[in-house]
Amino acid sequence: MPMDHLACFTPADLTGRTPPDLGAFRWRLLAQGDSWFSNSRDKLNAHANLLQELVFRSPVAAINCAGTGNALSHMVDLESSPEFVRLLSGPGAPLWDGVLLSVGGNDLIAAARTPAHHGSGEPIPLQLRLLRHQTEWGPPSAGVARYFSEPGWVTYSDYLRANVKHLLSLRDQGPSAGKPVFMHCYAVPMPRPAGAENGTDLGAGPWLYPALKAYGVPAADWAAVSRLMVFHLALLLKGMAADKENFPSLFVFDSTAVPLALATPGSTGISGDWHNEIHLNHSGCFKIARAWSEAIELVLEGKHLIQPTTGRKGRGSSSSNS
Template structure:
């Protein structure tokens, strides 16, 4: 017997590929963004390394992974009639492993025209004393109040409305703080993210460390806020765990594979914290 992670689609068509390693002591459902993404074989993902950690501890657990790279919380909430709701009806789980919020912040910084999203356009402006002052606070409030918080509430209420999972705990990814740098996941196709957003908004590189720390403090506060007053919702405290990357590196550095995703050593550090909490 051993622990296994398998995509939801694969488990539907070939359940024997996972079940042959059972019976399983615990079954988890993984949903969310690229930190959970089942398709990120080259990059790695938390469920893969969490399964590795379970096996190291002699556990026999199953993770059914329905996550998608570049997924935002808004899109998860808008498409809940798909995989998420369907899988909640199929099995009782020992926990839902959930990662969302980080992409919403990045998309709000990177996507809109300069000065129209989460960041101020600093072209021709005197640099602030603190890099975090480059954040447009009204845009941050709108992101939280109009998108993140109500969309998480929808995801949470769907879990609680599930007859099989009304009391199932949900574990929230706390992320960690990356370093803005020109380190894409796929050169010319995927990333970099913060580096592109900061350059697009003409933010001086000397301000990037403070700005990134401030933004990911906001990410953590938002995710932590989702656990407040909601039964069974727990933040997995993984902030300030990973060794930072060099800001001049363009590939794997420290505990980071690229600008915003851990490498193998980083994933293993994260997985140990998750496994401790899940056990």
Template sequence: MARRKFRPNVITWHEAQSEIVIPSNDPVFNDNLILAEGDSWFTLAGIPTSNLLFSMRFTASTLIVNCAKPGDTIINMSKMLKNSSFKSALSEEGLPWHLLLISGGGNDLIDEAENIILSKDERADSDINNMESYCDLEIFEKVIENIKDSFRKIVNLRDSPNSPAIGKPILVHTYDYFVPRNAPARFFPFTISGPWLYPVFSKAEIPEGIWIELAQFLVDKLAEGILELAEGSNKLHNFHVVDTRGTLVKAKLGSVGDSHDWLNEIHPDSAGYSKISKKIDAKILELKILK
């Protein structure tokens, strides 16, 4: 007989601190307590309204307390004074967390893309077969190192003296392959945010024939940097990475809305998030860290 799958109860830190809470959102009535923080893939009450957490499934009742805010980046997450909820949740005020879920780095890559991608005038010696020749590698490496340093700071916060989660596992994910396209986040007919890579590639006059390959190069470099934190002699303690690249069907180049597994340029749709979450769910089961 297949094991029962539980949908998580996802609430904010403010709701977790409320004196009046419905039983499903009460830590006492949940077997697993997860603290989540991250970027727009975890956002509650944002655009898009779907997120990765809603798609996850567990083998016991699970409460996810989500500190993510619309537009959060991993850099902001390391500066905990900018997110009092996450800081409080990892203080003596916090709950006895079983797992920390972190989504970060993707927005930083997007935010810095204009500085990473060389303009037409700056890449006189570019080679259409060499994606590195379209990038300022010094800036790119600095962005990756800043992201890695932010993860290190989160580990330090987890293990600080008053933390209720000292030594508890941290689980993060890589991303998947964005396709630069004029597909912003929308609320009905209104553009809320984005597109993100499309204007950068257009302004830099990147040949459209390599848009997909160049975007893939950016995502791969980010993923490799994050994966390094869980590998080798200098790996972070109890820090785990799920490599989610290649999970989703890429959006069609030139499309302007929902395409295959993508709701817009950088966010999966609900079916896409479901595919990603299955890989994360499998990793959690493999690590045997929850009931």
């Protein structure tokens, strides 16, 4: 069956001289997110946009509020995104069939980049950072978890849960109350000296590479530490999706289940399915988006899976929490 790419528009398109006919599409979605969603020309020139690679069996349109401005650097920035909030729950907001979100990854990176000490030399408490200083490492028997701040993870988890609950409350204040919200997990980056050509919301990068060096984490453990953090985030997001009482109609796609070509350690540019240290290139976006598309479409058609499905190849490698 022929597949249609997601038709992406901006809020400005809705008020332009020739606004899109959203009635021509079977489903209409509202999108917001970080640099994985951004329509900013410098970001599109630098690396891929995950939305560009979503495909469906029926025509689907999205109004993407990541737009041409700065993509979200923190979850709390959702509230300072007036176009998104207006289109989601403001006066005269349209009825959306669902909401697409790419959030939480930049917060994870920012937490991992928090240093062990202030510039004055005063220690930053463990509950405010994700990595441990060498003097705080656990025993070698703990593996790479000895570098990880569990108190910091509790703080991050509470923060992310509160912000996602707030976003769902915004949805339920408007005409799209109860409609599905689709979030994705993140792929596991290889910490390496590969920054962004045109800069990002968190600076030009690299991002994890200098943080792990500053904390003295052995290079042989960098990939495993990155995996530990991304898998913690995936479990957190999937746990929220499974908690239907507190997070109703939230659906999380497990991007970690999609096989990707890892970047080569030490590489400084495009490598594997990665454009730089934390952003996918077009092949990486293609692999994740094609699998996520199927999970989204199952929900929109009312056929979403009760149990996550993993271990299959290609589009079938998706997993959805219902």
